[in-house]
Amino acid sequence: MNTSNKNNKKTAVINGSHFSDLSGFYEEVSTVLMKDADWKVGTLDGFDDILYGGFENKDELEIIWKDSQKSTEDLGFEATKVFYENKIKQGKPFNIDLAQENLDDLIAGNGQTLFEILVEIIESHKKIMLILK
Template sequence: MKTITRNSRPANRYTVGIQAEVPAVLFGLSLSEKASVSKEEIKELILDGNRIHDIPSFYDEVNRVFMQEVGFTLGPSLDAFNDVLHGGYGAIRGNEPICLKWLHFEKNKEDLGVAATIAFYRAKLEQPETFNPEWARKKLDELECGEGQTYMDMLLEIIGEHPNIRLVV
C-alpha cells in the first residue's frame, strides 16, 4: 500500500510514498485524542478505480461509495465532492477519521489526466452563460502548456484539505 501526502515544495503537488502504520497525527487530532484512536475506529472507504474511466464515472463511483444511505446523489462537481468529504451527510460523519483506499489509482491518473481535463474545460467554454469563459480559457491554456492542474490534481488537492482523511493508493 502507498499513501498520498502533500509535498511541501510546489503548491498543489503530491507525492506517493510507502505507507507505514496508521499515524493518528494525519487525522488532525489533539494529543489526547491521538492516544485513544485505534485502527478499528478508522472508517475505511474504497474507491474502485476499475469503475472509473472518465469524470462522470468518477462521480458514479463517489456516489456508490459515499452516498448509499442518502436519498440523493452528487452531480459532477468538484465543490460537491469537497462538500461530501466535509461530512454531515453520506458515508462520512462529521470529522471522523477516514482511510480512503483508491484501488487502481495509477490507471485513474490517466483516466482523469490531461485529456479528460481538456475536455472538462472545453465543455465549460461551450456554456458561456453558465461558466466564466475567460477563466476556462486560462485554465485550458495553462494545461496545454504543461503548467495547469489535471482533474486528478484537483481531486488530490481537495482530499488533501481534509486532515481527517488519509488517502491510500
C-alpha cells in the first residue's frame, strides 16, 4: 500500500488490468490491502470485513481503482450471472432463494453487477474515498 502522511490518509491502488474476474479481484485486493496478513479475501463479505478494519482502518483511506472501465466489463452482467448460477448450483451454505432472486433481478435489468456491488461495498465505508480511473 502506498502510504502518505497527509491528514493521516493512506492510499491504495487497485489495478483493473491485473485481473479479469472476481477471484482475480480478491487476489488484487489481498495483495494491495493485506500484504502482511496470512489470509486472503475470498468472498464479498470478507472484502467488506477488511474494509471495516481488518487492516488498520484507523485513518482515512483513498482507494484508486485504475482501469475501472475494464473492471466494469470484466465484472459486469455475464460474470455476475455466472456468479449467481454457481451459488444456485452449489446450494448450501448459500441462500439459493436469494441467489435466484438476485439472478432474476439481474436478468430483468434491475440487479447490480459484481462491479456495482464492489463499488457499493467500498462506498458504504465513511473513512474510505473511492476514485475510479
